[in-house]
Amino acid sequence: xxxxxxxxxxxxxxxxxxxxxxxxxxxxxxxxxxxxxxxxxxxxxxxxxxxxxxxxxxxxxxxxxxxxxxxxxxxxxxxxxxxxxxxxxxxxxxxxxxxxxxxxxxxxxxxxxxxxxxxxxxxxxxxxxxxxxxxxxxxxxxxxxxxxxxxxxxxxxxxxxxxxxxxxxxxxxxxxxxxxxxxxxxxxxxxxxxxxxxxxxxxxxxxxxxxxxxxxxxxxxxxxxxxxxxxxxxxxxxxxxxxxxxxxxxxxxxxxxxxxxxxxxxxxxxxxxxxxxxxxxxxxxxxxxxxxxxxxxxxxxxxxxxxxxxxxxxxxxxxxxxxxxxxxxxxxxxxxxxxxxxxxxxxxxxxxxxxxxxxxxxxxxxxxxxxxxxxxxxxxxxx
Amino acid sequence: xxxxxxxxxxxxxxxxxxxxxxxxxxxxxxxxxxxxxxxxxxxxxxxxxxxxxxxxxxxxxxxxxxxxxxxxxxxxxxxxxxxxxxxxxxxxxxxxxxxxxxxxxxxxxxxxxxxxxxxxxxxxxxxxxxxxxxxxxxxxxxxxxxxxxxxxxxxxxxxxxxxxxxxxxxxxxxxxxxxxxxxxxxxxxxxxxxxxxxxxxxxxxxxxxxxxxxxxxxxxxxxxxxxxxxxxxxxxxxxxxxxxxxxxxxxxxxxxxxxxxxxxxxxxxxxxxxxxxxxxxxxxxxxxxxxxxxxxxxxxxxxxxxxxxxxxxxxxxxxxxxxxxxxxxxxxxxxxxxxxxxxxxxxxxxxxxxxxxxxxxxxxxxxxxxxxxxxxxxxxxxxxxxxxxxxxxxxxxxxxxxxxxxxxxxxxxxxxxxxxxxxxxxxxxxxxxxxxxxxxxxxxxxxxxxxxxxxxxxxxxxxxxxxxxxxxxxxxxxxxxxxxxxxxxxxxxxxxxxxxxxxxxxxxxxxxxxxxxxxxxxxxxxxxxxxxxxxxxxxxxxxxxxxxxxxxxx
Numbered sequence: 050x051x052x053x054x055x056x057x058x059x060x061x062x063x064x065x066x067x068x069x070x071x072x073x074x075x076x077x078x079x080x081x082x083x084x085x086x087x088x089x090x091x092x093x094x095x096x097x098x099x100x101x102x103x104x105x106x107x108x109x110x111x112x113x114x115x116x117x118x119x120x121x122x123x124x125x126x127x128x129x130x131x132x133x134x135x136x137x138x139x140x141x142x143x144x145x146x147x148x149x150x151x152x153x154x155x156x157x158x159x160x161x162x163x164x165x166x167x168x169x170x171x172x173x174x175x176x177x178x179x180x181x182x183x184x185x186x187x188x189x190x191x192x193x194x195x196x197x198x199x200x201x202x203x204x205x206x207x208x209x210x211x212x213x214x215x216x217x218x219x220x221x222x223x224x225x226x227x228x229x230x231x232x233x234x235x236x237x238x239x240x241x242x243x244x245x246x247x248x249x250x251x252x253x254x255x256x257x258x259x260x261x262x263x264x265x266x267x268x269x270x271x272x273x274x275x276x277x278x279x280x281x282x283x284x285x286x287x288x289x290x291x292x293x294x295x296x297x298x299x300x301x302x303x304x305x306x307x308x309x310x311x312x313x314x315x316x317x318x319x320x321x322x323x324x325x326x327x328x329x330x331x332x333x334x335x336x337x338x339x340x341x342x343x344x345x346x347x348x349x350x351x352x353x354x355x356x357x358x359x360x361x362x363x364x365x366x367x368x369x370x371x372x373x374x375x376x377x378x379x380x381x382x383x384x385x386x387x388x389x390x391x392x393x394x395x396x397x398x399x400x401x402x403x404x405x406x407x408x409x410x411x412x413x414x415x416x417x418x419x420x421x422x423x424x425x426x427x428x429x430x431x432x
Numbered sequence: 433x434x435x436x437x438x439x440x441x442x443x444x445x446x447x448x449x450x451x452x453x454x455x456x457x458x459x460x461x462x463x464x465x466x467x468x469x470x471x472x473x474x475x476x477x478x479x480x481x482x483x484x485x486x487x488x489x490x491x492x493x494x495x496x497x498x499x500x501x502x503x504x505x506x507x508x509x510x511x512x513x514x515x516x517x518x519x520x521x522x523x524x525x526x527x528x529x530x531x532x533x534x535x536x537x538x539x540x541x542x543x544x545x546x547x548x549x550x551x552x553x554x555x556x557x558x559x560x561x562x563x564x565x566x567x568x569x570x571x572x573x574x575x576x577x578x579x580x581x582x583x584x585x586x587x588x589x590x591x592x593x594x595x596x597x598x599x600x601x602x603x604x605x606x607x608x609x610x611x612x613x614x615x616x617x618x619x620x621x622x623x624x625x626x627x628x629x630x631x632x633x634x635x636x637x638x639x640x641x642x643x644x645x646x647x648x649x650x651x652x653x654x655x656x657x658x659x660x661x662x663x664x665x666x667x668x669x670x671x672x673x674x675x676x677x678x679x680x681x682x683x684x685x686x687x688x689x690x691x692x693x694x695x696x697x698x699x700x701x702x703x704x705x706x707x708x709x710x711x712x713x714x715x716x717x718x719x720x721x722x723x724x725x726x727x728x729x730x731x732x733x734x735x736x737x738x739x740x741x742x743x744x745x746x747x748x749x750x751x752x753x754x755x756x757x758x759x760x761x762x763x764x765x766x767x768x769x770x771x772x773x774x775x776x777x778x779x780x781x782x783x784x785x786x787x788x789x790x791x792x793x794x795x796x797x798x799x800x801x802x803x804x805x806x807x808x809x810x811x812x813x814x815x816x817x818x819x820x821x822x823x824x825x826x827x828x829x830x831x832x833x834x835x836x837x838x839x840x841x842x843x844x845x846x847x848x849x850x851x852x853x854x855x856x857x858x859x860x861x862x863x864x865x866x867x868x869x870x871x872x873x874x875x876x877x878x879x880x881x882x883x884x885x886x887x888x889x890x891x892x893x894x895x896x897x898x899x900x901x902x903x904x905x906x907x908x909x910x911x912x913x914x915x916x917x918x919x920x921x922x923x924x925x926x927x928x929x930x931x932x933x934x935x936x937x938x939x940x941x942x943x944x945x946x947x948x949x950x951x952x953x954x955x956x957x958x959x960x961x962x963x964x965x966x967x968x969x970x971x972x973x974x975x976x977x978x979x980x981x982x983x984x985x986x
Contacts, residue, residue, distance in 0.1 A: 074821070074822070074866070322817055323812045323813075323814055323817040323818040324817065324818050324819055324820045326779065326810070326812065327810065327812060327818050327819075327879070327882065328820075328831065329779065330777065330779060330805060330808075330809065330810040331805060331809075331831055331832035331835055331836075331882070331886075332801070332802040332803075332805030332806065332832070332835050332836065333831060333832075333835050334802075334835075341820075341823075341831075342820050342823075345820075345822045346822075
């Protein structure tokens, strides 16, 4: 009994905190989710990894976080300072340039991120031809061999290590991994959100109105889903330069189909419920009925699907990148890393890293998805 | 009747067929464990009918299911007790042993024949399955036995019915098939769990008669679970009254009915819808009038989906509902009662004239109807299905206010919701809870509050009491009558339960297959029904008697 929290009937402030409390059904779901330890751990690990990758500009970058130059405090991470500021002539300052480093060192100081490479920074000081193995596998002499002052060079420090080696263009694998992970997850999330939005709307309209709307829409979907997505992407990418948004658009055009069936079925089932008739008898508008009464029913099925759609989006992007039809050349991407691993079997750190990161990411998402699905399953009970 | 059955038992001291001792049933474990049945004991002798009576949630079904160990174990468990069947304890018996008993020595029929039959199996296959499992019968042997059984349970031309699927049978026929399945192996004990609750009163009378006849022929014992005291009185030898998981009173039926000892038994016996309907008044202003109302659903066949005929759900009916008066619509299921109601409220399309307070509303579109929805409300049958499980009671009741009074503040809305809830007898402080936290009767009150908060002129009540326990029914009937008196409401009361109709309606329309069979003032129809159909309905409803063949549906 929670009568203690409910106000008197004629109370002047009848909208207490009570109403924003989680409904009992949601509390049960939360408890069920938390009971799945693997899912909870996966969620936290994933959130931490994703959170760190969002901070990539501060943690993994070829620009210092803070620079103090002639008494002025600069933040190169946030602002692109032209080189003129430090006495050079380029439009964008290359802080890794020894000349700039000397200039700033003489007039102030620089605070570098833990890893001093960005995804497109080419390490010119690798001691062996690219792809170079991880720095920790070499001794200090070899590692610093290419620096002007050898082992004593001020730049031969931990910050300039290639923790996971470099790829075949001398770019730091760790940096590419962090940015690649981020772009994969963001691409996946955006695509999932957008396609669920369209999918739910389409399914809702079909299921709620039924009849001809449903019939025509279903036939359209059958025809539409018969188009081979991959071929279409190959064709389109030979005409347009594939960028983030081009890929997003093409994939979105097909990925929204995933949810239509589920949502449509839920709405078809739900529209005959008595409380829907009751709402219609009250004169509630169709849109409100769909939103307030039917959508919550469909959300269970939808939420259950989401993690898997997310996974699907990520793997599609990876696959396209692997084939070379994905993001433009030079972009950090996990698929491209795998492709490099395939082309450079003598450099196993490329393939292994890519494999571990991709499988870890997909597994985490599947575990989370499993926990979500169980949490929404009314028949499942955890003690 | 009890004389006959006790004669089939050899001696009164004879060892009971089924002896349940100190049975408890608990669900859940540890802190969440709750006792559903608390140390009940009863016994059934051969050929005897024992009725287990109680309201929903009293634990009667759980007790019956535990006899065959059909509960989900875990979470269900039996902390105490023994179930001795022919001297052997079923509770401690292993799975193999219990499977030999199920469907063989003890069989069961359930409440809902539609869901208890597999929709993908033919009648023959459903029944033959039991025969094949327990008797190892071959194809031809089984078929003969199935035909034999179907004849026995009164299915006409059983040979033609062998290949039918459950959806091709009527509710009564389905229940007959269920009974045939249960009888297939000539069980010693038949457990009937509310076997007639989902059926029409006329069919109910037929099924009960069939069960009684079969019991006499086969000499089996019966454990009959019901909430309907009328059936118990007519049907059982002995009765156990259950409430809150305990048997509070037991004994021979005649004794208990004549001289109930326990307070709860008296409460149950007194729980019949009482009171009288509003006085008939032809001068009261007409609120709703429908003339020559027709709802025909086209039957389309063939490639071009040409209309080859119509299902005439409502076929030319005139009704008039006046202010402060109740028009009762009665009939068996499928007679078009609900369709008629929905058509009058313009929830489904129809032809004919519909007038609300003199204005024609038949031609109005959905948008134009919206302002009128305030004055025309519906209360649905199923108190569980009619409330969105994901909205709090305050949101459910307040939804209509938000549509029809968009100008009022949230506070004002809340005040009105609270007032409506108190008017229907609920504590307004509970309005932030969710429907599942309420009992069936309370939910029905919430449904009523949702309609009443808009202060309508006309309310369609679609079987508002049929999903409720008897004692709750009486309360809801009283509530509806009070509300009518207070606000001068016009009711269109749809029900198959004639007891409730008699307590509420001052005018009655009897429907059959979309047509009016009889129409007139309630007391005239109840006291002197003119048509055979109405007479059959009355006999079945008030005396649980069957009508001659052909008058009512099978």
